[in-house]
Amino acid sequence: MNIADYKKYDVLNGKGLRNSLFTSGCRHHCKGCFNAATWNFDYGTPYTPQFEDQVISDLNVEGIKISGLSLLGGEPFEHVDGLLGLVRRIQQECVGKDIWIWSGYTFEEILADTSKSELLAYCDVLIDGKFILEQRNLKLQWRGSENQRVINVKQSLHQGKVVLQD
Structure with a gap:
């Protein structure tokens, strides 16, 4: 797995001050x-154990309230094996941090694929669906086109239906 970019202190890709x-x-x-x-x-650049350690360290930096990690791409669900270790560590080592994922797959497509659904289970918010240029709307928060949804994953999994994030 390769990393296209890593941004510390990002305010554009999710709620609060985040790392992306x-x-x-x-x-x-x-x-x-x-x-x-x-x-x-x-x-x-290649994803390494040292890079993963840095991400964990950056999420737990003293004196700055980091809300969590945003996973974007590319397509994060193309790298379930590479990202599962990271999201498990975040759950264990980064108390109070959430995980947001942007994906071209829909929530339903991810749930239907057991290899992808495991990564989804660690996610708090999913922005789903392919970007459709004809439905682009620059006024939307955290998404680029009208078809995309901002989903509260924990509530959706609990209720067995899509629950949109407030």
């Missing part, structure tokens, strides 16, 4: 994608 990790590799190839360079699975 952009994975490389995406098969969706959405027309008008703002991050098309990340479609290439070889783009960026």
Whole structure:
């Protein structure tokens, strides 16, 4: 797995002050994608144990309230095996931090794929659905097109239906 970018102290990709990790590799190839360079699975730098340790350290930095980690891409669900260790560590080592994931897959598609649904279970908020240029709306918060949803994953899994995030 390669990392396309990593941003500390990001306020654009989720609620609160966050750190954002952009994975490389995406098969969706959405027309008008703002991050098309990340479609290439070889783009960026290799994900290493040292990098993972840095992400954990950055989430627990003293004196700054970091809300959590945002996973974007590329397509994070192309890298379930690579990201499961990180999200498990966040749950165990980063008390009070949430995880947001942006995906071109829908919530329903992710649930139907057991290899992807395990990663989803560690997620708090999912922004789902492919970016559709014809439905682009620059006024939307945390999403680029009208078809995409901001989903409260924990409530959705508990209730067995999609629950939108407030």
